[in-house]
Amino acid sequence: xxxxxREVVVSDVSLVHEDPHFLILEKPAGLxxxxxxxxxxxxxxxxxAQTRWPDALVVHRLDMATSGLVVxxxxxxAQRTLSLAFEERRVHKRYTAMVAGELVNxxxxxxxxxxxxxxxxxxxxxxxxxxxxxQGKPSTTRWxxxxxxxxHGTTRLELEPVTGRTHQLRVHLQSLxxxxxxxxxxxxxxxxxxxSRLLLHAHWLSLPHPLHGQTLEFHSPCPF
Numbered sequence: 095x096x097x098x099x100r101e102v103v104v105s106d107v108s109l110v111h112e113d114p115h116f117l118i119l120e121k122p123a124g125l126x127x128x129x130x131x132x133x134x135x136x137x138x139x140x141x142x143a144q145t146r147w148p149d150a151l152v153v154h155r156l157d158m159a160t161s162g163l164v165v166x167x168x169x170x171x172a173q174r175t176l177s178l179a180f181e182e183r184r185v186h187k188r189y190t191a192m193v194a195g196e197l198v199n200x201x202x203x204x205x206x207x208x209x210x211x212x213x214x215x216x217x218x219x220x221x222x223x224x225x226x227x228x229q230g231k232p233s234t235t236r237w238x239x240x241x242x243x244x245x246h247g248t249t250r251l252e253l254e255p256v257t258g259r260t261h262q263l264r265v266h267l268q269s270l271x272x273x274x275x276x277x278x279x280x281x282x283x284x285x286x287x288x289x290s291r292l293l294l295h296a297h298w299l300s301l302p303h304p305l306h307g308q309t310l311e312f313h314s315p316c317p318f
Contacts, residue, residue, distance in 0.1 A: 107142050110163065110312055115304045116176060117150060117166045118312050119143060123291045127155035127164060139164060153177055157261065162189065162296025163314050167304065175304040186300040189253040189263060190240055190316040192293035193272040194285045197249040199239040209235045209266045213259045222279055223261045225269050233259045235266045248275055263294065293318050
């Protein structure tokens with residue numbers, strides 16, 4: 095099953111899938127996934143969704159600067175089931191990113207490459223994260239060259255996080271010397287200036303349905 099985003103909008107949030115058990119929404123870049131601290135950070139994807147679906151509950155989140163597919167459960171039982179699926183790594187996500195520099199894919203036939211670098215919070219510079227081989231948590235990202243247009247001096251990638259650490263994709267690509275275009279946290283000013291937003295989009299999601307367990311796939315066209 096490969097549903098695509100429909101033209102249904104909830105306060106500037108596109109609805110991809112709706113059933114009695116869960117929702118798939120498209121979060122735009124620049125919108126929080128969940129409320130932050132302070133009244134100025136109340137507006138977010140989950141708050142907007144709950145105005146239409148009062149039973150919608152958070153299962154996971156995307157960074158504010160990242161766009162793409164987000165799952166919300168409908169009711170506490172669905173939330174528990176989907177949260178367990180995330181914990182057991184039965185939910186799979188893929189992202190499109192544009193990174194600075196020309197990255198060569200070392201695997202034949204455009205196969206997947208793997209980054210294994212442990213991550214932890216960079217406490218003096220929160221919310222930044224960093225690679226730390228002594229205290230960091232094991233973190234794994236798969237990547238490969240993606241088809242599509244790129245600006246000179248950039249590379250389009252498809253990324254698949256195996257683990258789900260904070261800012262994992264952004265820090266792992268920075269560690270290769272190829273920070274994401276538009277990344278105000280981890281890229282040099284000239285790379286930030288190449289785009290008006292972080293060029294990172296969650297374009298594909300696979301998960302077991304919380305009622306019957308059938309695997310479903312969802313897709314979101316990349317906006318860049």
